Amino acid sequence: MLRFIRAGDVFCFTRNDGTYFFGQIISKILCGHSAQIFDIQLDQPTLDAGQLVRASRLMQPVVLDSYSLFDRKSDVDSDWRIVGRHEVIDAHNAEQHFFVYGATGSWTKVNAGNSIECPASEMEAKSLSPLTPLNNFKVWLAIDAIQRTGS
8 A cells, every 4th residue: 555655645534523624645755645634524434626625734745654644554543545536735835844864963854755865954844844754643732732722
């Protein structure tokens, strides 16, 4: 399964509570897949192209631990699956989002599209998201925080 995940794949996920969230793979990245999570919530794991095109991002792009989410399906309290393909929504904006990895004095930044990788200053490293793949628990922590604050 993992080797078949491609940029543009649309996925859904749920806590097995009947509400599905949707997202899209932006690119394969060093430690998983960068993805955007949309503000779409439905009671079924399907959506049409019109809904996808009208969607807004719920949060900045994230890096998913695609192996544990889509291939191994390691969390029994969730369901992550690929449900279709579509041209990457808002690809330009995703290309402008960077993640950082490395150590003090040796930081590297890579964009969500995995098309730019270059050195990052200490100041940049402090302001960028870490290049750390999120599992189901961490994705839901981020969504819950956004829903609590309404931002």
